[in-house]
Amino acid sequence: MARIQLENVKKKFGKVTALDGVTIDVKDNEFFVLFGPAGAGKTTMLNCIAGITLPEEGLIKFDGEIMNLVDPAHRNVAMTFENYALYPQMTVYDNMAAALRSNLYKTDEATIKEKVYKAAKIMKMENLLERLPSQLSNGQKQRVAMGRSLVRNPNVFLMDEPLAHLDAKLRNSMRTELKKIQADLGSTCIYVTHDFLEAMALGDRIAIVKEGRIVQVGSGDEIYYLPCNKFVAQLMGEPQINIIAGKMMVNGSQRQFVINVLGQEVALPMPEDAPLFAKLDQLGEVSLEMGLRPQNIAYRFEPAEGYFKATVYSYESIGNKSVIVAECGGYQVRMIAPNGLHVDIDQAVYVKPDVGHAMFFDGQSENFVGRYAEADYRALANEEA
């Protein structure tokens, strides 16, 4: 297993810049997640590490050794592709054994058998070993592709959305299994996903990728609670964080976040947080955006003090919970609710933002300015580092 580094790696495809100076340092034995929107450059990063794609600039290092000119077969990486890449004419057993039988590894058949059965057991597919890929479901093919990586002892596992085609239940159990396997094998793993929960569950650290650049690297908690900008805050969370534009004002000794509701100024009283206010004061009276997670907006169906009247725009289940989207004075706010409520579209709902959990972004640059209880979250992030 190995430490994997990319230093200022650049890759263009024609006019498209896929990687625009990527630097990452993945520790030995780390589970490192690449998370970002489609087309951000995640797969290209894996391909550069595997040697399938040659970057125009920058270095790829394994344990400090420059690999740029080492061909893929000699990098000893195990890559699991989203499209499985199985040999159609070979049984599952032979697919899994293929790499070990190659000239490069020349493993004896008894060892191969032991390794294939061990991987098949982990992947819960001992009963599939005699089948051909055409006789497998997509989810089963995916497990074979993963199993094929597991039989090797590679420098690094590169996994490109390996669980994407599995149904939700299998995906959950495989996710737990994967993390366990990685810990047991003591392996370095670089894992691409679109799925926020998967990134949070698996990553020792997560790198946020946007337009060929690394925007932020940190533990899941660090990125979730202390996102470096609005883009990261919006990416990290399901349902997405609420963003409300406004200005911080002082009224006597009371801070207020003033927002515009249908042409009227509405002031939200802000609880005291001296370090946060000091940061905001430094900025002066600039436009801000307040980020408030859906779980930090309370709702009820009868009027109450401190609650704003809104109407239900949608009520939708997202698995084990639901999201109520409410419309209030031109704003749409997302809130978490239990499944199975009796809620009608357009009915009245009363909402109350718990602004004591807010984070703030500069309205112009969209960079993170500060948040409530920031020191506590920084301490949590340092503990995890």
Ligand SMILES: Nc1ncnc2c1ncn2[C@@H]1O[C@H](COP(=O)(O)OP(=O)(O)OP(=O)(O)O)[C@@H](O)[C@H]1O
């Ligand atoms: N072989 C190629 N030829 C031309 N353009 C490419 C090629 N491979 C990738 N690109 C482009 O490079 C950019 C990065 O692509 P990449 O596949 O790395 O993104 P990604 O983050 O993995 O996206 P997804 O999550 O959709 O797989 C995209 O704009 C893509 O269209």
